[in-house]
Amino acid sequence: MCTYLTEKFAVEGSGKSATGWHSVNEATVYVDHPTHARFAHTVNIDFRNPAMGPAARVALELTEEDALALADAIHTALASAPAGLASRNQ
Numbered sequence: 001m002c003t004y005l006t007e008k009f010a011v012e013g014s015g016k017s018a019t020g021w022h023s024v025n026e027a028t029v030y031v032d033h034p035t036h037a038r039f040a041h042t043v044n045i046d047f048r049n050p051a052m053g054p055a056a057r058v059a060l061e062l063t064e065e066d067a068l069a070l071a072d073a074i075h076t077a078l079a080s081a082p083a084g085l086a087s088r089n090q
Helices: 064-080
Strands: 006-017 020-032 042-048 058-062
Touching: 006 042, 006 058, 042 064, 058 064
Parallel strands: none
Antiparallel strands: 006 020, 020 042, 042 058
Protein backbone atom coordinates (compact mmCIF):
# COMPACT_ATOMS: atom_id res chain seq x y z
CA MET A 1 0.00 0.00 0.00
CA CYS A 2 1.38 3.39 -0.96
CA THR A 3 0.94 6.12 1.62
CA TYR A 4 1.13 9.03 -0.84
CA LEU A 5 2.57 11.01 2.07
CA THR A 6 5.66 12.89 0.96
CA GLU A 7 8.04 14.82 3.15
CA LYS A 8 9.85 17.48 1.13
CA PHE A 9 12.34 19.88 2.66
CA ALA A 10 15.21 22.19 1.78
CA VAL A 11 18.78 20.96 2.27
CA GLU A 12 22.26 22.31 1.58
CA GLY A 13 24.83 19.84 0.36
CA SER A 14 26.25 17.85 -2.52
CA GLY A 15 25.44 14.51 -4.09
CA LYS A 16 27.09 12.36 -6.71
CA SER A 17 25.06 11.10 -9.66
CA ALA A 18 26.07 9.30 -12.83
CA THR A 19 27.21 12.63 -14.28
CA GLY A 20 29.36 13.72 -11.32
CA TRP A 21 29.01 15.87 -8.22
CA HIS A 22 26.11 18.34 -7.99
CA SER A 23 24.77 20.73 -5.40
CA VAL A 24 21.52 19.55 -3.84
CA ASN A 25 18.94 21.82 -2.30
CA GLU A 26 15.87 19.62 -1.99
CA ALA A 27 15.19 16.28 -0.29
CA THR A 28 12.09 14.15 -0.60
CA VAL A 29 11.20 11.11 1.51
CA TYR A 30 8.22 8.83 0.83
CA VAL A 31 7.06 5.20 0.92
CA ASP A 32 6.08 3.88 -2.51
CA HIS A 33 6.91 1.36 -5.20
CA PRO A 34 10.62 1.45 -6.02
CA THR A 35 11.98 2.01 -9.51
CA HIS A 36 14.85 -0.44 -9.19
CA ALA A 37 14.91 -2.26 -5.82
CA ARG A 38 13.53 -5.80 -5.75
CA PHE A 39 10.89 -5.10 -3.09
CA ALA A 40 7.20 -4.25 -3.57
CA HIS A 41 7.55 -1.07 -1.49
CA THR A 42 10.52 0.88 -0.16
CA VAL A 43 11.39 4.04 1.69
CA ASN A 44 12.49 6.31 -1.15
CA ILE A 45 14.84 9.21 -0.52
CA ASP A 46 15.63 11.64 -3.33
CA PHE A 47 18.18 14.42 -3.20
CA ARG A 48 18.15 16.86 -6.08
CA ASN A 49 18.59 20.33 -7.42
CA PRO A 50 15.56 21.00 -9.64
CA ALA A 51 17.44 23.67 -11.59
CA MET A 52 19.93 21.05 -12.79
CA GLY A 53 17.37 18.61 -14.23
CA PRO A 54 16.88 14.88 -13.64
CA ALA A 55 20.54 13.99 -14.28
CA ALA A 56 21.49 15.62 -10.96
CA ARG A 57 19.14 13.40 -8.93
CA VAL A 58 20.59 11.09 -6.27
CA ALA A 59 18.08 8.46 -5.15
CA LEU A 60 17.91 5.75 -2.49
CA GLU A 61 15.37 2.93 -2.30
CA LEU A 62 15.69 1.25 1.11
CA THR A 63 13.78 -1.29 3.13
CA GLU A 64 12.11 0.00 6.26
CA GLU A 65 14.76 -1.69 8.38
CA ASP A 66 17.63 -0.18 6.41
CA ALA A 67 16.08 3.29 6.42
CA LEU A 68 15.76 3.15 10.21
CA ALA A 69 19.34 1.86 10.52
CA LEU A 70 20.50 4.79 8.37
CA ALA A 71 18.63 7.25 10.59
CA ASP A 72 20.18 5.67 13.69
CA ALA A 73 23.67 5.80 12.13
CA ILE A 74 23.23 9.48 11.33
CA HIS A 75 22.19 10.20 14.93
CA THR A 76 25.13 8.18 16.28
CA ALA A 77 27.65 9.92 14.02
CA LEU A 78 26.36 13.37 14.98
CA ALA A 79 26.29 12.52 18.68
CA SER A 80 29.94 11.44 18.56
CA ALA A 81 31.15 14.69 16.97
CA PRO A 82 31.49 18.04 18.74
CA ALA A 83 28.23 19.99 18.62
CA GLY A 84 28.06 22.27 15.59
CA LEU A 85 31.01 20.66 13.79
CA ALA A 86 28.95 19.92 10.65
CA SER A 87 26.49 22.80 11.11
CA ARG A 88 25.54 25.34 8.46
CA ASN A 89 26.99 27.91 10.84
CA GLN A 90 30.52 26.45 11.01
